Amino acid sequence: MVRENLQEVEEKIADACRRAGRDREEVTLIAVSKTKPVAMIEEAVDSGIISFGENKVQEMLEKQKVIDRQLQWHLLGHLQRNKVRQIVGKVTRIHSVDSLRLAKQIQTEYEKKNLVADILIEVNMAREESKFGFMPEETEEAIRQISGCANICVKGLMTVAPFVENPEENRPHFQNLNKLLVDINRKNIDNINMSELSMGMTGDYEVAIEEGATFVRVGTGIFGIRQYLGNCETSSKS
Numbered sequence: 001m002v003r004e005n006l007q008e009v010e011e012k013i014a015d016a017c018r019r020a021g022r023d024r025e026e027v028t029l030i031a032v033s034k035t036k037p038v039a040m041i042e043e044a045v046d047s048g049i050i051s052f053g054e055n056k057v058q059e060m061l062e063k064q065k066v067i068d069r070q071l072q073w074h075l076l077g078h079l080q081r082n083k084v085r086q087i088v089g090k091v092t093r094i095h096s097v098d099s100l101r102l103a104k105q106i107q108t109e110y111e112k113k114n115l116v117a118d119i120l121i122e123v124n125m126a127r128e129e130s131k132f133g134f135m136p137e138e139t140e141e142a143i144r145q146i147s148g149c150a151n152i153c154v155k156g157l158m159t160v161a162p163f164v165e166n167p168e169e170n171r172p173h174f175q176n177l178n179k180l181l182v183d184i185n186r187k188n189i190d191n192i193n194m195s196e197l198s199m200g201m202t203g204d205y206e207v208a209i210e211e212g213a214t215f216v217r218v219g220t221g222i223f224g225i226r227q228y229l230g231n232c233e234t235s236s237k238s
Ligand SMILES: *Cc1c(COP(=O)(O)O)cnc(C)c1O
Pocket: 032, 034, 055, 076, 077, 160, 201, 202, 203, 217, 218, 219, 220, 221, 235
């Protein structure tokens, strides 16, 4: 099932790139494997996927331990400061930097190991009460503060758009995240030159690609619906 789903997603990504006049290489598909078993991850790897997204540190580390392959792991969910120590050197990107305190903790822990954390700043584009992330107008100042952290590289911006029936409803949020990245880059902040936009999920990744996404995060569309045993979803506050 994973292989067939991936074929379909891949076709849709290619079509969206064509419509937008973009190279397929500009977009990385992250297979969001949270709550899903290792066997399904391996099926995706056999179909050519190397980038996986997880929401929980513990779950990600357990999967890393048993999967004997060189993969890229993206941390997507809200990250608690007391968990940062465990992920140093173990993630390709932290997509969900949503507070200055978290950034400071990342700086502290990565400095201890003399490594640089590649991060994205999470922005709450739709201003949803239930979501984490900086408000759009707070984002530039946050990045100015983080730009002083020698062990952090701000690669770009990320958003979790609202759950909607019609993906067109999220197009303005994707457009605005792209604009925000361009605006902040224009300020010529020292050490800041962002190029990455993590936006778009199963329901709206084609629209996100049309609006400039460089990472799309697709879970359900690849692995099927998730069944939660307890509180697994950490990308929203509820
Ligand atoms: C779960 C999750 C996804 C994937 O969601 P789907 O709708 O299943 O594609 C993407 N991004 C984040 C931050 C998530 O928490």
